[in-house]
Amino acid sequence: MKNTSGPITYNYAIPLKYHLVFWVLYYIFNTIRWGGYFDDYFYSAKSNLVSFFVSILFCYWHIYVLIPKYIVRKKIIPYIIWMIVSSVFFYFLKTGMMYVFIDKTIWPEAPEGQTAPSLNHFITVVLGELYVIAFVSAIKLTIDWISVKNQRDELQKLQLQTEIKYLRAQMQPHFFFNTLNSLYALTLKKSDNAPRVVVKLSEIMQYVLYEVQEPRIHLTREIRYINSYVNLEELRCGNIDLTLNIIGNIEEVKTPPLLFLPFIENCFKHGGHTEERMQIDLTFKSLPGDQSLHFLVKNTINPEDGSIKPKGGIGIKNVKRRLFLLYQNNFVLQTGIKKNHFVAYLKIPVKDN
Incomplete structure (x- = not known):
């Protein structure tokens, strides 16, 4: 049995191999999905490399910094402010990387293409990022919840076992005390x-x-x-x-x-x-x-x-x-x-x- 006497951990460490498997599978799925939609798998593969780099940073920033620091501590207003600031930062990071490494037309999916940031483009990109963040955060929170539940169950089981052992140990001096009294009475009678x-x-x-x-x-x-x-x-x-x-x-x-x-x-x-x-x-x-x-x-x-x-x-x-x-x-x-x-x-x- 694991030692459950310490504090309960709300941030379960997922092994690195599972992170890699998840992002590789998600990248392949997204590349095939958008490549088939626009009939251009090569462009989809390139753009998703940039997109996933930004998404990974944003997701890990959210689940390992913003959630423990604000959501767990119920600081909702600071969390919302940081989410807005983070969304603006990662939008310009992604847009800039697309412009430099992929295509000067930062939004080729638009009807006439787009070479400069706009409100519609910002909303579209941020909503896409929030979709990924929500999906990844749901997985992480579910794993954390299962981990905490297992730790609480083991802690409760350990506490019950300790109390049972204590109660059982009480029976031993209780019995010996009674028996020694009987032995004392016999010695008095010789x-x-x-x-x-x-x-x-x-x-x-x-x-x-x-x-x-x-x-x-x-x-x-x-x-x-x-x-x-x-x-x-x-x-x-x-x-x-x-x-x-x-x-x-x-x-x-x-x-x-x-x-x-x-x-x-x-x-x-x-x-x-x-x-x-x-x-x-x-x-x-x-x-x-x-x-x-x-x-x-x-x-x-x-x-x-x-x-x-x-x-x-x-x-x-x-x-x-x-x-x-x-x-x-x-x-x-x-x-x-x-x-x-x-x-x-x-x-x-x-x-x-």
């Missing part, structure tokens, strides 16, 4: 499970710190990580009645890492100290036109626990923000309390991640 907790925590740290650097990981790896976390909580809380259902082929499914953990943490946070049945349903459905991953977690809670809120804590808020950045509005997230159970349901697309 529990024999404390060393095993340290080992499990080490395994999870390896996963979180080294294995989830990619934006998408295989769902099977995430499930193994969830199992390790559940095993860690079992060491802390004792026996947990856990049901894990996997329906469908998930071998090739990839998801953002650490996306489901806050919901699992929430189960243990509000129900891990009670006689409970915690149910986790993880389903992948591959249907025509609708490939999506369905995640459902449900656990019993203590109805007298006033700290339980359907919206969850900071971890779930973090997940909601990540989901929006990743999928915009193309996801479903529902959380709430139903019959003494905390239920969270998540549906995300998995096609073309």
Whole structure:
């Protein structure tokens, strides 16, 4: 990816070869067009050499000086004044070169020929130049607009990726803080499970710190990580009645890492100290036109626990923000309390991640 952290450039540098190709093709087209119109290709070729020399100067003066200095800065009156002055200058330059190098009759196309400048000749020449300038400027402005749009898109993409990485990084200290609290409680009790907790925590740290650097990981790896976390909580809380259902082929499914953990943490946070049945349903459905991953977690809670809120804590808020950045509005997230159970349901697309 290109570095888009610098200022956006409004003057995209077109390679020289494209300038040469454009003017050569335009010169050939103009020579054939006017040569066929007056039935004199040799004169058309000569006059167009002079004409294109002046047109190139005028065009580049316009797109590289007048537009950046006045149009971009919205200085319309100075731009109009400079266009009038430039038109007069390039008119006399072109007329003089035609007189010296091509023909003393500076306007042979006129009914009786013309050997001196006139208002009609000035208007005709300037309108022809303005036609070329408008055409070339439209091409240049279009290329600049596409360049700026691409830079803005890349900058926005980089900003989104940075925010997603920041949100994902927030989950790591949040998890470790909770786990270290559990380990501290076990050490106070001088529990024999404390060393095993340290080992499990080490395994999870390896996963979180080294294995989830990619934006998408295989769902099977995430499930193994969830199992390790559940095993860690079992060491802390004792026996947990856990049901894990996997329906469908998930071998090739990839998801953002650490996306489901806050919901699992929430189960243990509000129900891990009670006689409970915690149910986790993880389903992948591959249907025509609708490939999506369905995640459902449900656990019993203590109805007298006033700290339980359907919206969850900071971890779930973090997940909601990540989901929006990743999928915009193309996801479903529902959380709430139903019959003494905390239920969270998540549906995300998995096609073309």
